[in-house]
Amino acid sequence: MSSASGNTRHQEPSPRPRTHVSSRFGGSPLGKLAPTGTQPWIVLLEALLLPALALVLGWWLNPQDPLWINADFQWAWLAPMVVALRYGPLTGLLSVGALLAGWWLLQQGRYEQFPQVFFLGGLILVMLVGEFSSLWVARTRRAESMQHYLHQRMEHLIRQYYLLRLSHDRLEHELIGRPMSMRDALKTLRGLGSTQSDAQTLLDLLSQYCQISAAALYSMQGEQLDTQPLASMGAPSALDTNDPLVRQALETRKLCHVVQTLALKQQSQYLITAPLLDLGGEIYGLLVVDDIPFFALQEENLQTINLLLGYYTDGLTTQALAQPLLQHWPDCPAEFAFEMQRLWHMHETTGVPSMVVALEFTPTAIERDLPQQLLRLRRLMDETWLIEGPSRQLLAVLMPLGDAATAEGFLARLENWIHQKASTSLADAGIFPHQLPLSQTPPLALLQRLHEIADAQ
Structure with missing residues (x-):
């Protein structure tokens, strides 16, 4: 069974590069x-x-x-x-x-x-x-x-899919010999920031999961790399910005390894160089690997390094953009605040609207566990936030690229669902919807309005 699964794993395509x-x-x-x-x-x-x-x-x-x-x-x-x-x-x-x-x-x-x-x-x-x-x-x-x-969201989903696939394969084949699972790795990465200690934690995680022996992480200062490492492990050599593998990684914005330089008849003192890219293509830094076991220098391990770095930089982008909202509302999920800020910026530049549908639940609806059931009915692109009030709950559903017609369609689907489940309407079940267009209210004011609805007596 394991060999069949391994063959299936190798037949699956690798993530497609971004094209225009x-x-x-x-x-x-x-x-x-x-x-x-x-x-x-x-x-x-x-x-x-x-x-x-x-x-x-x-x-x-x-x-x-x-x-x-x-x-x-x-x-x-x-x-x-x-x-x-x-x-x-x-x-x-x-x-x-x-x-x-x-x-x-x-x-x-x-x-x-x-x-x-x-x-x-x-x-x-x-x-x-x-x-x-x-x-x-x-x-x-x-x-x-x-x-x-939509391309950024697709890139995010592709990363999540391949991380899930890797997690399943590792749990099936190598969990006994590994110090941690992919789920533990992602849980650790989700809380990391851009500080030196967090960068060191990232390197320690790569060492444990990808068998890296010596490496350094360098931050990007403007258009140039900082020659002093933000974090290091093992005994890495000093950064050579003119090294062909370093130049290739910065120019192509892709993970590069020593086999590529040998094919071009060039000599590099490094084995792997990988840029830290977010979904928008911005470079946050560069991972330079000096030493890694021979048998670990294979395609699946390189893909794991690339995906873990991408997940880490996605978290940095989310924290930076969502920080103004999280300072006022720390209980707001970072993904919800990040998506709201990004959609508000899109509306300011192109006029594309988005919608927030707030579902207010009375104590009767909460006793029937309707908030958790409706959480499972959200669309794939939507972001949700369940707000706890003094006597009621509020489920905020952020609908990207949606308008009033999108919200009406969503509410009609919920109305049909509650009618099939309990032969009643949303209002009779204790659910009262509120439509809040993101195109008319800035994110901070909209979050204030959501808390006002949740705290209403």
Whole structure:
């Protein structure tokens, strides 16, 4: 049985690296034209050069009428339209001004023949195109923000899945020979912070679970690594920032080992280098391993190191973002506060709403254990917080990327569930829902409102 399970374990795919859809088209000509410049001088240069290029081509192909005013199609307007499509109506208006200045220079004093209809119609067309561009740019940014959020949640779920798989395998095959289980390791990591003692605890945990003999953990100071280790174990050598394995780990933002440098015919004094990355891709530090047993330098052990480091840095991100809320409400779960802060920031930048549904339970409902039963009915992406009041309980359900319709659908599902279970309604069962849009109330004020509902007599 153990051999069959081991074969199954090796056949399962490893976590897929992060990819971006846009990278598929980066090498094509259209892919190179699609991205817009972010620097203001690049935008200004395009807004002026494209109309100038249209004037030069018009003067070369049609010297008598460079702007194609009397032609069947006014080709010169393509330049301002392209600028408006890329950067919006204001930049398109600047491009129209450049086209008008070009006409002014080409006329050489014959300004009484100003083509009013030509420029008026073209200006209206460019403004319409610019408004269309602005609308779709806003929609695209909103969709990208939602996609980025969902990608982060998927990365989190992937990490949780592989940690659960590793925990099951270790419990089945190696629990007797191991000093601790994966569950114990995760429980230890969940309470760690960014202090030196916590970093030392992380290294001790990696030593016990991944058989690392000598290693050091270095923190990131801005864009550079601190050469003094935050924590160390064994007898690690001094950090060499020019070591090929260190450079490769920082450039690729992935765990690297000595086999990769040998394949590239490079020499490294380290065996493993692994960056500490959160879900957003920010580097917190670098783990440098000098000594590890030969048989421990295998794929499953490397994957365990990577996942434990990722779980640790996820905890650091959660603590940093949730700290302002936890200072006022220490009983609030860190995951709930972290998700609320992140969704509020998303709403401020993109306008994507989220919803908190607060289910108020009377003593009768509490006696029937309804709060715990409803906890099991939450959606996969939701975060929950059960607040204990003087005489009642309040279950707060945070629904990411949801609005009033999402909350109504959730309450309708609960209504149907309570009707099938007890042939009654939510109100008759002692459950009273409250809808609190996160888009209208900042997180701190919303938590205050939840406690007010829970403490009401």
